[in-house]
Amino acid sequence: MLRFLDAGESHGKMLVAIIEGFPSNVEIDFESVNKFLSRRQKGYGRGARMKIESDKIEVISGIRGGKTTGAPICIAIHNKDYENWKEIMDYLKEYKEKVTVPRPGHADLNGVLKYDLDDIRNVIERASARETAIRVAVGAICMELLKVFNVKFISRTVKIGNIVDTTKVEEYSDEIVNIIENSPLRCLDKKVEKEMMDLIDKAREEGDTLGGAVEVIAFNVPQGLGSYSFYDRRMDYLISGSVMSIQGVKAVEIGEGIKGSETKGSQFNDKIIFEDGIFKRASNNSGGIEGGITTGMPIVVRAYMKPIPSIKKEFETVDIYGNKIKSRYERSDVCAVPSLAVVVESVLAYEILKEFLNKFSGDSLADVINSYNHYNLRVGGGKNYGRSFANSTK
Numbered sequence: 001m002l003r004f005l006d007a008g009e010s011h012g013k014m015l016v017a018i019i020e021g022f023p024s025n026v027e028i029d030f031e032s033v034n035k036f037l038s039r040r041q042k043g044y045g046r047g048a049r050m051k052i053e054s055d056k057i058e059v060i061s062g063i064r065g066g067k068t069t070g071a072p073i074c075i076a077i078h079n080k081d082y083e084n085w086k087e088i089m090d091y092l093k094e095y096k097e098k099v100t101v102p103r104p105g106h107a108d109l110n111g112v113l114k115y116d117l118d119d120i121r122n123v124i125e126r127a128s129a130r131e132t133a134i135r136v137a138v139g140a141i142c143m144e145l146l147k148v149f150n151v152k153f154i155s156r157t158v159k160i161g162n163i164v165d166t167t168k169v170e171e172y173s174d175e176i177v178n179i180i181e182n183s184p185l186r187c188l189d190k191k192v193e194k195e196m197m198d199l200i201d202k203a204r205e206e207g208d209t210l211g212g213a214v215e216v217i218a219f220n221v222p223q224g225l226g227s228y229s230f231y232d233r234r235m236d237y238l239i240s241g242s243v244m245s246i247q248g249v250k251a252v253e254i255g256e257g258i259k260g261s262e263t264k265g266s267q268f269n270d271k272i273i274f275e276d277g278i279f280k281r282a283s284n285n286s287g288g289i290e291g292g293i294t295t296g297m298p299i300v301v302r303a304y305m306k307p308i309p310s311i312k313k314e315f316e317t318v319d320i321y322g323n324k325i326k327s328r329y330e331r332s333d334v335c336a337v338p339s340l341a342v343v344v345e346s347v348l349a350y351e352i353l354k355e356f357l358n359k360f361s362g363d364s365l366a367d368v369i370n371s372y373n374h375y376n377l378r379v380g381g382g383k384n385y386g387r388s389f390a391n392s393t394k
């Protein structure tokens with residue numbers, strides 16, 4: 001079974017991850033992995049930290065000669081900012097200037113109470129969304145295997161504050177990807193994007209922050225991943241839990257979950273059709289998942305992020321000893337919604353690959369390909385659902 005663990009602090013030496021259960025002989029394109037990391041760092045509204053970091057992965061084990069070996073993959077991302085935080089982050093010598101004013105909205109207060117800490121710094125360091133850098137690296141490695149099976153993603157911003165991009169994306173296109181990848185907010189509607197940027201500027205001037213929403217679509221995911229047979233095997237359970245675990249995410253929607261709740265069954269159901277010997281759906285309100293199993297239609301996930309909790313504008317609060325005090329500001333992003341889109345893309349890639357390998361299991365890429373092709377011969381009527389068969393090890 002594919003699994004991973006990660007560790008590391010925001011201003012510590014590095015972030016690390018160990019991925020286990022990844023098949024052998026998968027070619028890893030490091031340029032592509034590092035590009036994924038740099039996509040996460042971009043986005044209008046990000047703070048000063050992103051000018052310091054230029055995330056790149058270092059391979060410690062499990063990849064040799066550009067290919068996975070089947071052994072646990074260990075990777076690291078070094079924090080450049082560590083140089084500026086060495087004294088504060090020293091693991092032997094106690095740093096005397098403790099952080100004692102918790103920020104509402106962050107893990108600060110809950111963390112010190114739960115772990116009996118007298119320095120909020122110990123909470124901030126691990127609760128920080130800096131951790132998403134290594135999660136994206138894990139997702140990027142998963143993507144290298146999904147690419148063999150032509151699984152592709154589009155991830156974009158659909159909302160900043162109350163400004164919404166209503167553009168619909170139903171099919172994958174390189175043109176759409178190009179627009180998104182070259183835009184400041186990963187937004188498709190340029191007019192709406194300008195309004196969003198103005199809103200971010202206004203929030204920054206006011207010493208305030210913003211949230212929003214992203215949409216991520218996975219194309220060419222085969223039918224049959226996940227299961228209705230047990231709650232924790234349901235694809236929608238796995239995806240929503242994983243997306244919800246991303247720092248700041250407060251709601252997850254699959255397909256037309258929200259709008260659909262206002263319609264009738266006859267309108268919401270995706271009509272089943274049978275064409276050229278294969279089953280298809282005439283629409284995709286279910287967002288590619290029915291009964292906890294992928295339908296073969298695109299998987300559509302929307303994630304909603306609350307406004308960034310660290311606020312420059314001063315307000316009255318209390319410290320961890322209960323004393324009334326002015327709020328404390330910690331260097332921060334004003335808005336991180338475009339970055340969230342890339343993080344959701346990578347956690348989705350991980351969850352899809354995990355179930356993909358549960359269904360088409362194999363210790364080597366060739367075994368996985370055989371299993372995949374065999375299944376597609378059966379349910380795809382020998383033709384598959386318009387996806388190309390994975391028949392190479394490239």
Ligand SMILES: Cc1cc2nc3c(=O)[nH]c(=O)nc-3n(C[C@H](O)[C@H](O)[C@H](O)COP(=O)(O)O)c2cc1C
Nearest residue numbers: 106127128129247248249308309310332333336339
């Ligand atoms: C990519 C990204 C960047 C973030 N940057 C900041 C930030 O600069 N300052 C901040 O206070 N919160 C930031 N957050 C949000 C916090 O990490 C998050 O609100 C906090 O961990 C508590 O979230 P939770 O209640 O969902 O766990 C960021 C989140 C993401 C996904």
Ligand SMILES: C=C(O[C@@H]1CC(C(=O)O)=C[C@@H](OP(=O)(O)O)[C@H]1O)C(=O)O
Nearest residue numbers: 049050127128129130133247331332333
């Ligand atoms: C470091 C990243 O995001 C950080 C997430 C974050 C938080 O509180 O979640 C706070 C900020 O960190 P710092 O205090 O160093 O400025 C963000 O920059 C990153 O995305 O790589």
